[in-house]
Amino acid sequence: MIIGLTGGIASGKSTVVRAFESLGVPWVDADDVAREVVQPGEPALASIAERFGTAVLQEDGSLDRRKLREIIFNDPKQRLWLESVTHPQVRKRLLEHLERLQASQPAYVMLVSPLLFESGQDALVDRSVVVDVPEEIQLQRTLARDDVSESQVRAILAAQLSRQERLSRADDVIDNSGSETEMREQVAQLDQRYRNLSRP
Numbered sequence: 001m002i003i004g005l006t007g008g009i010a011s012g013k014s015t016v017v018r019a020f021e022s023l024g025v026p027w028v029d030a031d032d033v034a035r036e037v038v039q040p041g042e043p044a045l046a047s048i049a050e051r052f053g054t055a056v057l058q059e060d061g062s063l064d065r066r067k068l069r070e071i072i073f074n075d076p077k078q079r080l081w082l083e084s085v086t087h088p089q090v091r092k093r094l095l096e097h098l099e100r101l102q103a104s105q106p107a108y109v110m111l112v113s114p115l116l117f118e119s120g121q122d123a124l125v126d127r128s129v130v131v132d133v134p135e136e137i138q139l140q141r142t143l144a145r146d147d148v149s150e151s152q153v154r155a156i157l158a159a160q161l162s163r164q165e166r167l168s169r170a171d172d173v174i175d176n177s178g179s180e181t182e183m184r185e186q187v188a189q190l191d192q193r194y195r196n197l198s199r200p
């Protein structure tokens with residue numbers, strides 16, 4: 001069984017998946033895979049450099065993520081173009097990672113992705129769980145964690161599904177607006193549920 005774990009920027013997906021990991025659950029993160037497909041030597045990075053010029057590259061030839069972020073979250077057309085280049089590669093590699101994780105036949109594995117519903121990756125999973133917090137908490141936690149402006153965070157939020165839409169598509173929900181201890185209690189309950197569901 002594959003569980004898709006999603007949530008908007010800074011909702012707490014990485015923190016939540018570490019709680020599942022401590023219960024023995026294997027996982028793969030689409031953000032990590034999206035980083036792999038733009039490494040130097042990858043065709044996606046060559047396409048990006050061709051479209052935006054060397055201004056989006058650092059001196060060592062790797063992607064200047066901050067520059068590209070500023071471009072794509074200020075222009076939906078450029079974001080859609082970038083997604084059309086990266087998402088097919090991300091999907092292909094996610095399938096490979098998932099197959100590898102399932103080889104040892106764990107009760108279930110997790111696919112962590114901010115864009116599970118937006119990018120159609122939900123077709124790869126049996127069930128979805130949303131890490132839910134109000135937008136104001138997403139904003140506060142992003143500003144505390146990353147070197148970004150409030151307007152940039154609002155632009156990223158606008159490029160993602162609304163909280164309501166995400167909740168309406170979720171099979172399960174983890175409320176991460178409280179303490180990490182409260183989050184871990186919900187994770188332990190869901191883990192039991194998923195283990196029961198995966199029994200033949």
Ligand SMILES: CC(C)(COP(=O)(O)OP(=O)(O)OC[C@H]1O[C@@H](n2cnc3c(N)ncnc32)[C@H](O)[C@@H]1O)[C@@H](O)C(=O)NCCC(=O)NCCS
Pocket residue numbers: 008009010030031034065066068069072079082083086090113114115119156159160
């Ligand atoms: C624009 C890039 C270079 C910015 O890199 P940066 O290191 O600053 O951010 P990072 O990759 O850690 O993403 C941070 C968060 O931004 C949000 N985000 C990223 N890409 C997108 C997108 N296309 N649409 C909406 N939100 C996005 C997600 O919540 C993500 O968790 C990078 O996000 C990227 O390559 N995005 C396109 C690929 C993609 O869609 N990735 C999302 C997972 S498939």
Ligand SMILES: Nc1ncnc2c1ncn2[C@@H]1O[C@H](COP(=O)(O)OP(=O)(O)OP(=O)(O)O)[C@@H](O)[C@H]1O
Pocket residue numbers: 007008009010011012013014015016031114141142145176177178179180183
């Ligand atoms: N319950 C919580 N209470 C307080 N802070 C939290 C809680 N959960 C997560 N955080 C903090 O909020 C920030 C965002 O969490 P995390 O990095 O796990 O989110 P994410 O959804 O993986 O983010 P992104 O989509 O940007 O990759 C981190 O600094 C994390 O330490």
